[in-house]
Amino acid sequence: MYKKLLSIILILTTILFTQAWYAIADDDWQIDSGYTELSDAEEIELGKQVDEYIRHQFYMGNDAELIKMVNEITQKLATVSDRKTLPFTCDVIQSHSINAFSAPGRHIYLTEGLLKFTGSEDEVAGIIGHEIAHASLRHVSKLYYEFLEIFSQKNRGTDFDTTLLLLNSQLEEFEQDADTVGVLYAHKAGFDPNGLPDFLERHLDLLINNRIFGLLRFDSFVTINSRINHLREYIPTLVKQE
Numbered sequence: 423m424y425k426k427l428l429s430i431i432l433i434l435t436t437i438l439f440t441q442a443w444y445a446i447a448d449d450d451w452q453i454d455s456g457y458t459e460l461s462d463a464e465e466i467e468l469g470k471q472v473d474e475y476i477r478h479q480f481y482m483g484n485d486a487e488l489i490k491m492v493n494e495i496t497q498k499l500a501t502v503s504d505r506k507t508l509p510f511t512c513d514v515i516q517s518h519s520i521n522a523f524s525a526p527g528r529h530i531y532l533t534e535g536l537l538k539f540t541g542s543e544d545e546v547a548g549i550i551g552h553e554i555a556h557a558s559l560r561h562v563s564k565l566y567y568e569f570l571e572i573f574s575q576k577n578r579g580t581d582f583d584t585t586l587l588l589l590n591s592q593l594e595e596f597e598q599d600a601d602t603v604g605v606l607y608a609h610k611a612g613f614d615p616n617g618l619p620d621f622l623e624r625h626l627d628l629l630i631n632n633r634i635f636g637l638l639r640f641d642s643f644v645t646i647n648s649r650i651n652h653l654r655e656y657i658p659t660l661v662k663q664e
């Protein structure tokens with residue numbers, strides 16, 4: 423099961439980094455039905471393998487100050503998270519692209535381009551909080567389950583576009599859940615919970631102003647917009663709960 427899960431995660435990592443959805447197409451997939459929830463130890467082991475892959479694929483940043491800063495923020499957020507037992511670490515990747523992602527268990531990666539673009543510690547905390555939330559909500563285990571469903575025998579006849587739509591809607595749901603829980607962690611750790619929607623808004627402006635949207639699908643715009651709107655509605659209720 424490890425090998426299959428690892429290949430799914432590597433494909434997803436590629437997707438998240440390049441937005442190349444077509445990378446999912448792999449006729450050789452063999453899925454069985456042995457789904458179990460991963461233990462902390464299993465997730466950490468799996469994360470180690472993904473981390474090794476990431477380190478082969480990208481040059482890691484070596485700015486000690488920057489690495490210290492992102493790890494201090496990570497520890498503050500991990501302390502208030504629902505999986506305090508995971509030893510979260512945050513690495514910086516040498517890339518001009520603006521991106522963040524995580525590997526199972528404990529690894530979080532931010533690009534130098536993203537860190538240059540962020541306007542405040544609150545924004546960085548919002549992004550790291552989102553990644554820690556993915557781990558807290560056990561999205562890797564759940565995604566694996568979703569893949570089993572989607573690629574199960576009864577769905578073998580489903581055409582590729584429909585499969586992509588199903589995956590896309592599942593990923594969007596995970597993104598929104600990670601947003602909500604991530605800003606909750608940011609808030610609990612003493613950061614401004616508006617950091618994440620502020621970042622998403624500025625990133626969206628950048629994409630629109632540079633006409634980068636020509637390269638993305640139209641619904642990417644809709645997705646980011648709906649994430650921002652969802653957070654702007656949620657955050658005042660969070661502050662009121664106190």
Ligand SMILES: [Zn+2]
Nearest residue numbers: 552556597600
């Ligand atoms: Zn995410």
